[in-house]
Amino acid sequence: MADFPVVPTGENVTRQVLSDHPEMMVVAFRFTEAGAVGALHDHPHVQSTYVETGRFRFTLGDVEKEVGPGDSFVIPTQLTHGCVCLEPGTLIDCFTPRRDDFL
Template sequence: MTLYPIVPTGENTTRQVLSSHPELMIVAFRFNKEGAIGALHDHPHVQATYVESGRFRFSLGGEEREVGPGDSFVVASRVPHGCVCLEPGRLIDSFTPRRDDFL
């Protein structure tokens, strides 16, 4: 079992790979302060996001939605997405295939 480091991803945000396989990766993103931003981006991977804690306003393909603990959603390949933290918390993201840029 590999222990992956916690990596800063921006002001008041970090990520940590929890597990990895060439076909699937699970990553925890922590937002430590209200107003922390997950920058708008896209990637070729399909992503599933589970809100473990906190509240977030997501932009997903040009539409906005607010999510909180227990919510989940899927982001299709190449769909622009990002978020603003409304209450500090943690997101658990799964990617298929693995995000080699996170290793």
């Protein structure tokens, strides 16, 4: 099992690949302060998000939803999405296929 580095992705936000395979990748995004932002973006990967800890307001296309521990959802390919951290915590994201740009 490989050890992947913790990479800053924005102010008070880091990401760390937890495991990967060409067909899937698991990544932890850690938000250390309320107000930290996961910038709006899109990508060709299907993504599932599981809220391990914390609270977040997600934008998923034209919809906003607030999520907390134990919530999960799937983001289809090319849907513009992002979040604002309401309470510090960790998101566990799975991507298929793997995000080679994270390696």
